[in-house]
Amino acid sequence: MANPVYFIIDVKITDPEGMKPYQAKVAATFEAFGGKRIVAGGKVESLEGNAPQGKIVIVQFDNMEQAHAWHDSPEYQTIIGYRHAAAESHAYLVEGVAL
Numbered sequence: 001m002a003n004p005v006y007f008i009i010d011v012k013i014t015d016p017e018g019m020k021p022y023q024a025k026v027a028a029t030f031e032a033f034g035g036k037r038i039v040a041g042g043k044v045e046s047l048e049g050n051a052p053q054g055k056i057v058i059v060q061f062d063n064m065e066q067a068h069a070w071h072d073s074p075e076y077q078t079i080i081g082y083r084h085a086a087a088e089s090h091a092y093l094v095e096g097v098a099l
Helices: 016-033 064-072 076-085
Strands: 006-015 034-040 057-059 087-095
Touching: 006 016, 006 064, 016 076, 034 087, 057 064, 064 076, 064 087, 076 087
Parallel strands: none
Antiparallel strands: 006 057, 006 087, 034 057
């Protein structure tokens, strides 16, 4: 059984209007690859080290291949430029543990 994989992003929006096209379409792009949003913003409390600079979003995929297929897909690549232009972000794929 493959381990789940999490797309984790710390995103600080600098241009709310410029971010709207990305926000309107991003869910459909990851849902098409089996992705499920499990965290979308919300309160962050830093216990050690520096707190994230923006909102945290976490999307779960069944495996690393699925996560890469989504991220590399033409549908996502069409909208990612909106996020790059309208926000500062740090994004990661993190392999989890199959339970």
